[in-house]
Amino acid sequence: MADELLDRIIEGEFPPGSTVPGEHELSARHEVSRMTVREAMKTLQAQRILSVERGRGTFVNPLSSWASLEAVLRAAAEGKNDADASIQLIELRRMLETGACELAAGRIAEEDIEALFNYVAAMKAAHSINDVAAFVEADLAFHDVILRASGNVFVSVLFEPLHRVLEKRRAETSAVPAIQEHAIGHHQNIAEALESRDAARARQAMDEHMQQTLDDLKQLVLETK
Amino acid sequence: MADELLDRIIEGEFPPGSTVPGEHELSARHEVSRMTVREAMKTLQAQRILSVERGRGTFVNPLSSWASLEAVLRAAAEGKNDADASIQLIELRRMLETGACELAAGRIAEEDIEALFNYVAAMKAAHSINDVAAFVEADLAFHDVILRASGNVFVSVLFEPLHRVLEKRRAETSAVPAIQEHAIGHHQNIAEALESRDAARARQAMDEHMQQTLDDLKQLVLETK
DNA sequence: AAATGCAAGATGTCAGACATCTTACAGTTA
DNA sequence: TAACTGTAAGATGTCTGACATCTTGCATTT
Incomplete structure (x- = not known):
């Protein structure tokens, strides 16, 4: 129900600033009770897609104030x-991951550094036996360690929805052997940079990895066009 | 109602992984109808604070998967x-703003550059007549131009809740004359860097501004202690 | 012409009922 | 004894109908 209404909004039936139909009307239109309509609206309100003004109506917010990455996507x-x-999402990921990596260089614990090298080893092993699922899993775990090691809880909060959106595409790119080899090298560099606790070096290592990811994606997108 | 329940969760009454009381029980406890309870839960669900499993119960998610910056704060x-x-929030802002500024260097339009210099002029004017509100307004507008000029819609989406959380504190720091002078210089540098369309220089200029902001905040926090 | 009152339509809240899903437990059967 | 099955309890999902409250525009009154 919330999705259907969101579809109608996205398709431009109710542009930002306008009101959506009243609860009774939506109830009739979608053949559900008014209570179900209200619960769907509560969901969209929480995502700041709709604003409700009692006695006046329910209004569509401008896209810039939406709080749901999925909806904006x-x-x-x-x-x-x-x-x-897709490119913009990678750009965003780049900002957060390079920033988190820079912070992590000064805060990461010994055991986390050890974990990073273990994940790199796991990626190498998965690569050698062509196990894409295991490769992706180690890849994700590697980045997750760095995000946590940044010591910034809010980074994780902002990254989580991004993660959910990106994980589908990551499986595609990671299936290409050449891209796997690139990734292994970059992860090795990142782990070593963090081990040296040099913030600038850590940021640069992660930045190069992100640049590579962006290039890989562009190439993949161009090929499938 | 949603806030009250969130309070009880945050206070540790319902730790992550546990269930919250049933809808009937909450209805009785908070003296509202079950429908009101459900609407409040829908709000918390949309923020990924609660997960509902039909027939089993409603569970509290781990803090790392919460999608609401305010709630995590x-x-x-x-x-x-x-x-x-507060420091972590500035760190986050730093990641997004330096990243956006770097992107904007290659994409910003002539008229936006002009707008930036106009806002710097407005900040100078406000500073000279001690108009804090006007100063903050020009400051916010300046940064908003850059975010939009980054050409990345998702940056704005992630930045918006951050903006809302930070704007209260910005009024405090901006009230100090010395900090205003620092800010004017940095904004001037940023505008010039963007004018030169040098991405690395633009990033560095914004980064120095963020570093200054972080230092100002630390000093302010230390003083009030 | 201005102030007042009222009605329509919007959202906010409530109560009670039934449907559906999950789980545990007792009873049945091989 | 072990595995299967049926049933009841408790959870969320949905529905219906009603009343409260707020906003707004319009007709009425002054």
């Missing part, structure tokens, strides 16, 4: 090709 | 002093 992909959206 | 400030949380 759906809206951004509407009509255009979503290649642009 | 409240939880982080619980018990400890919130100085640490």
